[in-house]
Amino acid sequence: MKPLADKIRPTCLEDLVGQEHIIGEKKLMNRIIASKTLPNMIFYGPSGTGKTTVANILAKNSHKKFYKLNGTQANTDDIKKIISQIGTIDSLNGILLYIDEIHYLNKRQQQSILExxxxxxxxxxxxxTENINFSIFKAILSRCITIEFKELTVEHIIKSLKRAISIIKEEKDIEINYDASALQYISEVSSGDLRRALNILELIVNTYSLYDSQKIFIDIEKAKECSQSKIMNYDRDGDGHYNLLSYFQKSIRGSDPDASIHALARLVESGDLTSICRRLLVIASEDIGLAYPQAIVIVKACVDSALQLGLPEARIPLAQATVLLSTLPKSNTAYKAINAALNDLRVLDVGPIPPYLCDTSSNIAVHNKVKYLYPHDYPNHYVEQQYLPNPIKNKTYYEYGRNKFEQSIKEHWGKIKNKSPR
Incomplete structure (x- = not known):
C-alpha cells in the first residue's frame, strides 16, 4: 500500500507547493520543460521539499528512458546495468538517470557515469540534502547546474494538507473535518518537511477511522498525539550544523541577546553541547576580545559548569554566557592582528628573528654585538628597541579598539612611550 506522500505526489509543476524561485510562469523549471532540452542537474536542499517530485515531472516531459536509483542502496553493478542500455531501442531518445541521495555514492561510483x-x-x-561542495565529486558538479530547494513554509504545508484531505475523502469515501489549529500545529512541528506532515495526517486518519469509518474530526489533541514532538532540521555533519552555529555567533556579534538566546535554544534542543561550548569560547576572544578581557574567563567557567552538569541543566550556564557575550562591548582587534600576522608569514619574506632577541645561549646571540635591553631595568618597565624582523620592522598588526579598556591601554602606553629613553 502506497504511503500518502506518494499517493498525492504532484504530476505537474502547477500542483507543487513552494519553490516559487524556480517554479512558476517563466521560471527556470517551467522554461526547461518548455525548451524540451534537459540539462544535467543537482538538486540540493532539506528533505520533503519536492526534489524527487520535480525530477519525476521532468522525466515525464523528457521522453527519455527514465531510471531511478537511490544512493543509499545503489552499487556499481546497478549503474553498469543502466549504462549497458545506452543505444538500445528503449533508449533511442537518451537516458535520464535520477539518483536520489547521490551523496551516498562513492567517488568511483560517481566517476563511472562521468564519461x-x-x-x-x-x-x-x-x-x-548535503552540502554539494563536499559531497559531490567536483567533475560531476562542474557538468551540472545546481538548483537549491528551499524549506517549505507553514503556509505551503497547510495548503498541501488540505489537498491531501480532499484526496483521502474521495478515495476512502469518508467525511473529514478539521480544526485550523490542528493543521497549523502539524505544519509547524514538521519543520518544513512536507513528507513528515503527510505522514502525521495519514496516521491520524488510519488510526481514528478504526472507531468511525464514516467521519473523522482532526483536532489539536489528535495532531499532538500523532506527531509526538517536533523534529529539528539539524545534521551535525551537514549545512544545518554550520548554519546554526553561524547564526548563533552572528547574533552574539550583533549584540542581539534575544536572537542569541533563540539560537542557543535551537542548539540546546539538538543536544549538541560540545559545539555550543567551543563556539562560546571562540566568540569570547574573537568578538569581545580586549573590549572586556575577563569575558573568556567567565565563559570558560560557564562552559566547564555546563560540561560537568550535562543537559538539560547545562542550558543555564550556557544561557548566562550567551547573554553576557551578546550584551558586552565588542572588539575584534586581537582576531584581526593574528590574521594579519599569519597572512604576512604566508606571503612575505619576513626575515629572521632579531639576534639580540634569541636565546642568550644560542650561537646567534653569542655572536651578536647588539645588546638586548632588559625592559625591567628602565623606568615604567619599558625601553624602546626593535622587536620585529628588519623586512617588516614598520608593520602594525594591532590597532587599538574604540572601547573603554583598549583606549585606556592606548593612553597608558602613549604617555610612557613618548617619554621613554632610547
Whole structure:
C-alpha cells in the first residue's frame, strides 16, 4: 500500500507547493520543460521539499528512458546495468538517470557515469540534502547546474494538507473535518518537511477511522498525539550544523541577546553541547576580545559548569554566557592582528628573528654585538628597541579598539612611550 506522500505526489509543476524561485510562469523549471532540452542537474536542499517530485515531472516531459536509483542502496553493478542500455531501442531518445541521495555514492561510483554525461548518452539529475561542495565529486558538479530547494513554509504545508484531505475523502469515501489549529500545529512541528506532515495526517486518519469509518474530526489533541514532538532540521555533519552555529555567533556579534538566546535554544534542543561550548569560547576572544578581557574567563567557567552538569541543566550556564557575550562591548582587534600576522608569514619574506632577541645561549646571540635591553631595568618597565624582523620592522598588526579598556591601554602606553629613553 502506497504511503500518502506518494499517493498525492504532484504530476505537474502547477500542483507543487513552494519553490516559487524556480517554479512558476517563466521560471527556470517551467522554461526547461518548455525548451524540451534537459540539462544535467543537482538538486540540493532539506528533505520533503519536492526534489524527487520535480525530477519525476521532468522525466515525464523528457521522453527519455527514465531510471531511478537511490544512493543509499545503489552499487556499481546497478549503474553498469543502466549504462549497458545506452543505444538500445528503449533508449533511442537518451537516458535520464535520477539518483536520489547521490551523496551516498562513492567517488568511483560517481566517476563511472562521468564519461556518459559528458557525451550526452546519460542526462543526470541528482538530489541531496548535503552540502554539494563536499559531497559531490567536483567533475560531476562542474557538468551540472545546481538548483537549491528551499524549506517549505507553514503556509505551503497547510495548503498541501488540505489537498491531501480532499484526496483521502474521495478515495476512502469518508467525511473529514478539521480544526485550523490542528493543521497549523502539524505544519509547524514538521519543520518544513512536507513528507513528515503527510505522514502525521495519514496516521491520524488510519488510526481514528478504526472507531468511525464514516467521519473523522482532526483536532489539536489528535495532531499532538500523532506527531509526538517536533523534529529539528539539524545534521551535525551537514549545512544545518554550520548554519546554526553561524547564526548563533552572528547574533552574539550583533549584540542581539534575544536572537542569541533563540539560537542557543535551537542548539540546546539538538543536544549538541560540545559545539555550543567551543563556539562560546571562540566568540569570547574573537568578538569581545580586549573590549572586556575577563569575558573568556567567565565563559570558560560557564562552559566547564555546563560540561560537568550535562543537559538539560547545562542550558543555564550556557544561557548566562550567551547573554553576557551578546550584551558586552565588542572588539575584534586581537582576531584581526593574528590574521594579519599569519597572512604576512604566508606571503612575505619576513626575515629572521632579531639576534639580540634569541636565546642568550644560542650561537646567534653569542655572536651578536647588539645588546638586548632588559625592559625591567628602565623606568615604567619599558625601553624602546626593535622587536620585529628588519623586512617588516614598520608593520602594525594591532590597532587599538574604540572601547573603554583598549583606549585606556592606548593612553597608558602613549604617555610612557613618548617619554621613554632610547
Amino acid at each position: 556518459f554525461i559528458e557525451n550526452g548518452d546519460i542526462t543526470l539529475i541528482g538530489s541531496t
